Amino acid sequence: MTKDYYSILGVSKSSTKDDLKKAYRTLAVKYHPDKNPGNKQAEEQFKEINEAYEVLKDDQKRAAYDRYGSDGSQNGGFGRGDGGHNSGFDFSGGFSSFSDIFEEMFGSTFSPGGAKTDHQSQPGSDIRYDISISLEEAYKGVKTQVRFMTFVKCQVCGGTGSEGNKKPAPCQTCGGRGSVRYNHGFITIEKPCQACGGSGSVLSDPCKKCSGSGRVKGEKNLEVNIPAGVATGSKIRIVGEGEAGFKGAQVGSLYVFVNVMPHKVFERRDSDLFCVVPVSMVKAALGGEIEVPDLGGESCVIKIPSGTQSNTQFRARGHGMSVVNSSRKGDLVVEVVVETPVALSKRQKEILEQFANEKDDKTNSPNSFEFFKKLKDLFA
DSSP states (O other): OOOOHHHHHTOOTTOOHHHHHHHHHHHHHHHOTTTSTTOHHHHHHHHHHHHHHHHHTSHHHHHHHHHHOTTOTTTTOSSOTTTTOOSTTOOSSSOOSHHHHHHHHHOTTBOGGGOBSSOOOOOOOOEEEEEEEOHHHHHHOEEEEEEEEEEEEOTTTTTSOBGGGOOOEEOTTTTTSSEEEEEETTEEEEEEOTTTTTSSEEOSSBOTTTTTSSEEEEEEEEEEEEOTTOOTTOEEEETTOSOOOGGGOOOOOEEEEEEEOOOSSOEEETTEEEEEEEEEHHHHHHOEEEEEEOTTSOEEEEEEOTTOOTTEEEEETTOSOBOTTSSOBOOEEEEEEEEOOOSOOHHHHHHHHHHHHHOOHHHHOHHHHHHHHHHHHHHO
8 A cells, every 4th residue: 555655754745855854853753762662653653754754855766656656666666675674774864773863963973862972081070068167257268278088180190091101092892983883673772882981992001090090089188268258158169179080081170168157246247247236324325435346356436326225226337248359348237225224222223213203204205205195195
C-alpha cells in the first residue's frame, strides 16, 4: 500500500526543503527511541518519519514518489532490497542517532544531554567559606586567616598528571576524538570514551603522586582582606584559590561569605548605627550633654536640650558604619530614654514632693495634661 509521506511529516506537497527539514526535526526529536524507551509505537513512528524524510528530501526520489507512490514500482523501490526492512536504518543523510539530530541543528560539538563531545579537562570547583566577624571588625576592616582542605596542584608533576612532564599520547580507543559510537540496530549512541575519560588523550606515564589527575588533597592557608563596611551576606571572591582542576585545568574560585555578629550596644541599620542611651530625669529636665563613643573610639558629644522626652533621637553625622569602597560613613543615631530615679533618700523625696506641690501640670507636663484633658472631654 502506498504510504502518504507528506501526511507522515505533516506537510503539503508544495513544501520546500526547509519546510521538510523543520517538520522532520520536530517529529524526530519527539518520537526518537532514546526519548521513548520501550515504546514500540513510537519506534515504528520514528521509522516511518525517517523513511518519509529520506525520500522527500532527495529531488529524484521525491519526483519518483510523486509519480509512482512509495512502492516505487517503476524503479525498483527506494533502495529497500531486504523485504521492505532497512538494514541498520541509516538512510545516508537521515539521522541514525539522537545525537545526530542535535548535531544537524546545533553543530558537531553537541551530543545527547547537551554534553560536548570535544571534551576538555575538568576545571576545579568553586569553594564556599563562611566567616564570622565582630561589628568593630566590619567597621574598620580586618585581615584574617582562612584554612580549609581541598584539592591542590600536584607539586611533583606540576599539575600535568604526567611523570616527568611527558606529553600525553592520542587515545587509541577513540582515535583522539574523545568519544565513541555504538550501533544498536537502527540506533547509534555516542558516549564519552571510557579509556581517556573524554579527553582524547592518555598519559603514557602517569604521575605516581597524584595517579595522573594532576592534583592531590591538601590544606590551603590564606590571608583574606575583609574591607571596611561589609555586612552580613557580603561575599568576597578570590580567583584561583578554589579547587585545583584535573591535569592543569582551570582552578576554581574561593568565595568568602561574611556574617557580622550582633553587638551589645549598637544596632546596625544599613550604614547607620543606632543605640539607646538612658539619661537622668534631672538632665532631661534641665538639659546638658552626654558623651557616646562611636565604633572607631572617637567620642561624640550629644547636647540634650531642657525638657527632653523619652524616645527623642539625636543624629551624629559621620559617626556610623563605613561604606564599602568609599571614604563615606553613615550616622550615629542616639535615642534617649529618661530614667526615673530609684532608691530615693528622705531628703530627695521631700524635694520631689515640694516640686509636685509647686508645679503646674499645664506648663510643666503639657503632654500629660493634654492626654487627661482629652479623656475628661471624652467622658463628659
